[in-house]
């Protein structure tokens with residue numbers, strides 16, 4: 001589901017390559033290039049590597065800043081974890097899913113729950129089942145790129161089911177930006193969950209590495225250092241241009257001055273990549289800048305007890321100020337958090353949403369107030385810690401005709417490459433796709449590293 005557009009084919013051993021952006025993508029790319037003999041420098045703006053997957057500390061507990069689970073079917077990610085010696089450190093479980101609809105919670109864990117779900121009638125339920133079966137059988141999603149997700153789902157499932165089931169699911173992933181998405185987006189989700197069910201022999205199996213992403217990233221960073229990668233953190237890059245001298249290096253500007261490289265790969269979000277590289281052509285710039293990104297405001301809460309039995313609760317009631325409830329305690333052994341429970345309240349929004357400017361205190365008051373209204377046994381004195389993450393550019397939305405507007409990986413600036421989540425076509429943003437994107441780009445184009453050009 002990722003593109004196979006190649007990174008450069010001919011790279012000589014010892015070639016100086018900078019990877020800008022030390023998220024998971026940049027880290028895996030850096031590791032693979034170093035293993036093939038390149039002299040790699042990984043440059044990250046934040047004080048630590050990991051990007052969206054990085055951990056933070058909440059009430060004395062260190063865990064992922066954003067909720068992360070691995071599916072049994074995530075073969076690329078699991079391959080990397082195996083390589084890092086972490087696959088045996090994974091714990092697996094089946095998770096429960098619920099719906100909050102009409103002021104009540106409803107389980108959604110199989111056919112019986114589905115049949116009992118009161119929000120839609122039996123005919124609509126049949127149509128919904130057929131829609132999913134149809135989606136899972138579509139081999140080529142490209143024609144779906146020309147139909148909006150709302151039009152496609154309404155056509156097959158009907159308006160009531162769209163409003164009561166699909167829209168809450170779409171809002172949980174995209175916020176109100178679901179209106180911009182093509183049907184290929186829901187196709188990718190149906191296929192991923194079908195694969196998970198198949199691989200998990202019926203039930204969805206979700207897993208995590210004991211210790212969370214802090215442990216994964218520490219192991220990956222150790223592998224980078226061992227492979228000879230130079231890691232620069234706390235180093236925001238401000239510009240990448242080619243030096244004026246004939247055959248000149250690419251110069252990466254940061255606070256400490258200009259660093260010179262033979263090649264540079266930008267793994268930062270598409271609009272940021274456009275801003276860093278002034279020499280890109282007008283068409284390349286337009287393709288990067290026009291990507292419609294979704295952002296997130298995501299609250300983490302440490303509670304004395306889990307909220308309920310579901311890992312994910314989808315919300316049909318639009319008064320709720322967040323777009324889903326993720327109760328991580330239903331996946332992770334609570335011993336990891338000193339016996340407490342960890343809940344995430346994500347709100348997917350546009351990068352320019354006013355919520356980004358709102359104070360932590362105002363967001364906390366609105367989110368906690370909603371939880372008290374939703375969960376009868378819940379009150380704010382059960383909260384041990386509350387912290388908010390804000391990210392304006394999380395992933396580009398699969399808009400109409402998306403794959404026709406892809407930015408090129410190899411740019412018109414010699415030696416400059418852009419590879420990021422915008423190149424995950426007809427897939428969803430997850431660590432498995434991210435690792436696959438790094439590996440596939442390399443397999444396609446960088447195999448000659450270490451053998452000389």
Ligand SMILES: Cc1cc2nc3c(=O)[nH]c(=O)nc-3n(C[C@H](O)[C@H](O)[C@H](O)COP(=O)(O)OP(=O)(O)OC[C@H]3O[C@@H](n4cnc5c(N)ncnc54)[C@H](O)[C@@H]3O)c2cc1C
Nearest residue numbers: 021023024025044045051052053066068069236237430431
């Ligand atoms: C809320 C949420 C939930 C998720 N849930 C899951 C899940 O359950 N399962 C799963 O598998 N995946 C999940 N993911 C997805 C997963 O986190 C991503 O697939 C992965 O982290 C993407 O890595 P990346 O390197 O492509 O991007 P990023 O992590 O965004 O990395 C880009 C990096 O570039 C850096 N950067 C930006 N500008 C500059 C600059 N000028 N100079 C230097 N560095 C710069 C940034 O600081 C960042 O570190 C989730 C993500 C989010 C946000």
